[in-house]
Amino acid sequence: MSTRKFDQAAAGWDGKSRRVEVASKISAAIANLPLHKKINGMEYGCGTGLVGLALAPTLGHLTVIDTSQGMLDVVREKIESQNISNVTAQCCDLLRDNYTQKHDLIFSAMTLHHIKDTQGLLQRFTALLNPGGYLALADLVTEDGSFHGPDAEGIMHHGFDPHKLADLLTDSGMTDIKSEIIHSIDKEENNKEYPVFLLTGRKA
8 A cells, every 4th residue: 555545544444443453462462671760762563543642642752654644644634633652653764765863762663565665664663662662563464365355556575584584583683582472363354364473572
């Protein structure tokens, strides 16, 4: 899906219960990390903030980043209506823009499969982490392309092998890498289940 399509889909994004459920499972899994009020976090590919805003109360500050202005407009509406004081929304492409803010936690949910240069993005994540900082990545386990079906514009990967991603994290300088299946998306329309993994690591 292109940025334009994300802009157009933003207003109704939270209307799909399956999408909300996946975000809830991911945020709950990330919450198992040792989070606390001194952490300065960043979510990349935040969408409408379903994951990030659920984790924000456990953090000192959270910067939520997306390339879709439409999605960020929805996030900002939530921040204002819920009187959230520790979240900042920013439009940014980490592979193109000169973003230099360092963080203690970086997480991303169902975003990696939209990014062609996976290794480049992982290297950027690592570079933006403070020593001892945590990285948490959630996405689909490798699938046959049926998850998104015919509307596959902007889909660069049909999921990932978590073990291969773990190797990329190791190459990027991450340690304590762990992977687990945290959810399975049941698509009744094609009678298939799609596992979702969470991969975590820590910068040395």
